[in-house]
Amino acid sequence: MAKAKNVFVCQNCGNKSPKWVGKCTACGEWNSFEEEVELRDKDLAALTFVAPGPPLGDKPLPLDEIPDQDLPRLDTRNQELNRVLGGGLVPGSMILLGGEPGIGKSTLVLQLALGLGALRTLYVSGEESPRQIKLRAERLPQKGQGCLILSENSLEKVLHHAHTVRPDLLVVDSIQTLQTQSLEATPGSISQIRECASQLMRLAKGTHLPVLLIGHINKEGGLAGPKVLEHMVDVVLQFEGDNQHVYRVLRATKNRFGSTAELGIFEMSGQGLREVPNPSELLLSQRDENLSGVAVAASLEGMRPFLIEIQALVGTAAYGTPQRSATGFDLRRLSMLLAVLEKRAGFKLASKDVFLNIAGGIRTSDPANDLAVVCSILSSDLDLALPRHACFAGEVGLSGEIRPVNRVEQRVKEARKLGFRRIFLSKYNAKGLEEPPPGIELVFCAKVEDAFRELFAG
Numbered sequence: 001m002a003k004a005k006n007v008f009v010c011q012n013c014g015n016k017s018p019k020w021v022g023k024c025t026a027c028g029e030w031n032s033f034e035e036e037v038e039l040r041d042k043d044l045a046a047l048t049f050v051a052p053g054p055p056l057g058d059k060p061l062p063l064d065e066i067p068d069q070d071l072p073r074l075d076t077r078n079q080e081l082n083r084v085l086g087g088g089l090v091p092g093s094m095i096l097l098g099g100e101p102g103i104g105k106s107t108l109v110l111q112l113a114l115g116l117g118a119l120r121t122l123y124v125s126g127e128e129s130p131r132q133i134k135l136r137a138e139r140l141p142q143k144g145q146g147c148l149i150l151s152e153n154s155l156e157k158v159l160h161h162a163h164t165v166r167p168d169l170l171v172v173d174s175i176q177t178l179q180t181q182s183l184e185a186t187p188g189s190i191s192q193i194r195e196c197a198s199q200l201m202r203l204a205k206g207t208h209l210p211v212l213l214i215g216h217i218n219k220e221g222g223l224a225g226p227k228v229l230e231h232m233v234d235v236v237l238q239f240e241g242d243n244q245h246v247y248r249v250l251r252a253t254k255n256r257f258g259s260t261a262e263l264g265i266f267e268m269s270g271q272g273l274r275e276v277p278n279p280s281e282l283l284l285s286q287r288d289e290n291l292s293g294v295a296v297a298a299s300l301e302g303m304r305p306f307l308i309e310i311q312a313l314v315g316t317a318a319y320g321t322p323q324r325s326a327t328g329f330d331l332r333r334l335s336m337l338l339a340v341l342e343k344r345a346g347f348k349l350a351s352k353d354v355f356l357n358i359a360g361g362i363r364t365s366d367p368a369n370d371l372a373v374v375c376s377i378l379s380s381d382l383d384l385a386l387p388r389h390a391c392f393a394g395e396v397g398l399s400g401e402i403r404p405v406n407r408v409e410q411r412v413k414e415a416r417k418l419g420f421r422r423i424f425l426s427k428y429n430a431k432g433l434e435e436p437p438p439g440i441e442l443v444f445c446a447k448v449e450d451a452f453r454e455l456f457a458g
């Protein structure tokens with residue numbers, strides 16, 4: 001076995017150096033090197049992925065001779081969480097949940113543990129005392145009896161308790177607070193995170209115990225710690241949302257057992273997180289008046305259609321350089337759309353301030369929202385409200401053309417369900433489209449000007 005030696009490791013990217021350096025040569029971060037113990041061969045071996053289930057021997061097998069996964073998934077009794085996980089917790093899987101401080105990670109996981117009823121959960125917290133956790137639990141509607149709370153930082157003790165308690169789910173809040181005695185590095189350092197996670201991984205794979213780790217994120221918004229943690233775990237969940245708003249979105253950025261396109265939506269209330277099975281109704285609830293600068297996009301996140309309200313404010317720039325700002329929408333995409341409106345459709349926006357906001361604090365990346373964004377900007381610029389019962393789904397290309405979007409039928413159906421009577425689509429979506437449900441008119445446009453003419457002329 002190789003001898004343990006000390007190295008300096010960049011706490012930002014994991015780059016190693018035999019001596020201390022001020023600036024990381026790999027990621028450019030300053031002052032990020034800390035001395036750590038180099039992992040030994042034995043520890044590195046622990047990082048290798050061991051599949052759940054009984055060993056199948058060491059010879060290669062054709063696919064149809066490999067038995068199916070025999071253990072059923074554990075139902076989390078939370079539809080939104082189940083959806084994002086791809087249908088429940090897979091036995092022996094390791095899940096990493098990341099998110100901004102205060103977003104509700106601990107609350108979500110405690111609700112999951114208490115919602116499991118008599119199933120036993122070992123909830124290890126290195127951040128809060130059992131009393132604090134009890135205080136939180138008292139606010140929550142779930143009152144499961146099987147949740148055991150342990151306030152602990154030592155990995156060895158956690159493993160010991162996991163072996164004696166034999167829980168159905170192990171929760172670690174958070175992986176950055178765990179520390180193993182086999183390494184000298186401080187808790188939260190890259191070697192500690194890697195080593196603790198790999199030991200928990202072995203526990204998960206060896207005993208079919210699902211393990212849920214909560215992870216801190218760094219100032220850039222990524223999960224703190226080396227990328228190796230994300231590579232190692234089976235599922236990476238990101239809990240996000242705006243602290244000023246009540247909506248929280250849970251998405252999987254990696255999922256070995258399901259799709260990463262799914263999305264879970266929650267609302268933070270006085271009694272913890274509430275599932276939001278029908279997001280459109282909530283996001284559109286404040287539409288009593290006809291205001292200019294508001295457009296509704298028939299958006300799709302994963303498999304799930306929902307309608308979101310897009311608000312724009314266009315005004316004359318008070319200073320030399322016009323301001324452009326976007327909340328919940330990519331700023332570069334907004335600049336691109338403004339350039340298209342200026343150059344291809346002849347709207348003079350270069351000297352105007354443009355502010356764009358997605359209502360509810362939701363962040364979207366569906367390109368089909370482009371058309372609603374463009375229409376909300378034009379509506380605000382002209383100070384003319386858009387027709388109340390119209391919504392939009394179309395991508396805008398660089399020459400001002402409206403490009404087709406996927407899953408049109410689903411978007412049309414959702415719009416119809418919520419009482420919209422007209423939906424603006426790309427003309428290229430017209431062919432191959434099923435008969436629309438009665439009561440909604442499909443307006444096909446080839447270019448931004450077509451939509452503009454249809455909305456504002458006459």
Ligand code: TYD
Nearest residue numbers: 101102103104105106107139269270271272
């Ligand atoms: P928390 O789960 O501690 O966040 P994290 O673990 O991600 O840091 O969430 C804390 C926030 O949620 C806190 O600001 C209070 C709020 N909250 C509610 O609004 N209602 C509740 O019922 C609970 C338990 C928390």
Ligand code: MG
Nearest residue numbers: 105106127173
């Ligand atoms: Mg927490």
